Amino acid sequence: MSTQFKVNPQPTFVDWSTGDLSGEGIEESVKTLGQLAGLFKDEAAWRSMDPVTEVYRVRFWRPVPEGTSGGLFWGATILQPGRVGDEYFMTHGHFHAIRDRAEYYATVKGTGAMLFMGEEEHTWSQTMKPGTVHYIPGKVAHRVVNTGHEPLVILASWHSDAGHDYASIRTKGFGKRMVVREGEPCLV
């Protein structure tokens, strides 16, 4: 799209009550249960569910081309509530391809958990609720988990050259999982 990359891009628009993103050049990607094979521990439960079930969608703005050094992207993620067995719906999770690139996530709506994992698989979490702003340091994998009953909406900003390394998570996962225990989220 010739109009997408401009020296002085027009502003995009966030509805702060819903997190919805609109404006020129907004892109969207949707992840379904079927596309998240191998992510959840309870494979039998995963198989029993409808593979076209939407788990999350990301609407994002890339005012400069992917891979540009020194640029920034902006995005909104809507993560649906639900579970596969006892494990809450979550995003795939990733390291950045350029490992030292940091990122911000901020919660607009809903409740959840931000999962972090260092390169040595040490895993920890932070509670997400409307207004929380989460700094993701470089070299730390990150994933969002919806522990509530409504969609979890977050905004994010990341480096345009950060890239995504999903493969490390696909093969090894995170060091811990967020599951329900006696009605409460529990990192195990």
Ligand SMILES: [Fe+2]
């Ligand atoms: Fe990221």
